[in-house]
Amino acid sequence: MRERHSTLREQRRAETQRMIQVHAVRLFVERGYDGATVNDIAEAAGVSPMTVYRHFPTKEDLVLVDQNALLVAEQIAATPAGQPLVRRIGNALVDSARTLAAGDDRFLLARLRLMISTPALRARHLDNHYVLQQAIVDGLGDEAADPDVAFQAAAAASACLAAMHTALVRWAKDDGRTDLPDLIAKALAAAFGDGTPRRG
Known part of the structure; x- marks a missing residue:
């Protein structure tokens, strides 16, 4: 049972990470890399800036990971x-x-x-x-x-x-x-x- 919860948690984490990255790349394409902030990305993805940083410690990671x-x-x-x-x-x-x-x-x-x-x-x-x-x-x-x-x-x-x-x-x-x-x-x-x- 614990393994199933762990797998579901990992799956949710991967989905959140992917969703944040999709919004980040879209905003970078639209506004330029320097024109979009982490706050902009968090707002577009419907998460907090802290959640963005938890998944992507640096702004560069939003593109490179x-x-x-x-x-x-x-x-x-x-x-x-x-x-x-x-x-x-x-x-x-x-x-x-x-x-x-x-x-x-x-x-x-x-x-x-x-x-x-x-x-x-x-x-x-x-x-x-x-x-x-x-x-x-x-x-x-x-x-x-x-x-x-x-x-x-x-x-x-x-x-x-x-x-x-x-x-x-x-x-x-x-x-x-x-x-x-x-x-x-x-x-x-x-x-x-x-x-x-x-x-x-």
């Missing part, structure tokens, strides 16, 4: 250990992009444009890449217990994330008209050739 690191780590953990690292990481990035874009690609596109166009968010976006790089290494589990394997995984992840970033910028310029997972796969293919993930 997502489930991508968790999705990628889960994908990495589920891949067979025999495949080359770049292929495993690339497949995980493509699959997680497919999951995120299937949810609401216009929301994803709006967030991405804010990250690209807002200097404060650009700097934090790079921090997110480091978090994602670490999630990839952690997703390897016991394999990454060897420092050499962890180093190789971090290097492969960093290179894959750079290719993905190029695809994300192109996707934003295309106004989301191209298929994001396919674009990431193409960027990875351009960078790594035969070691790349599958497409389609």
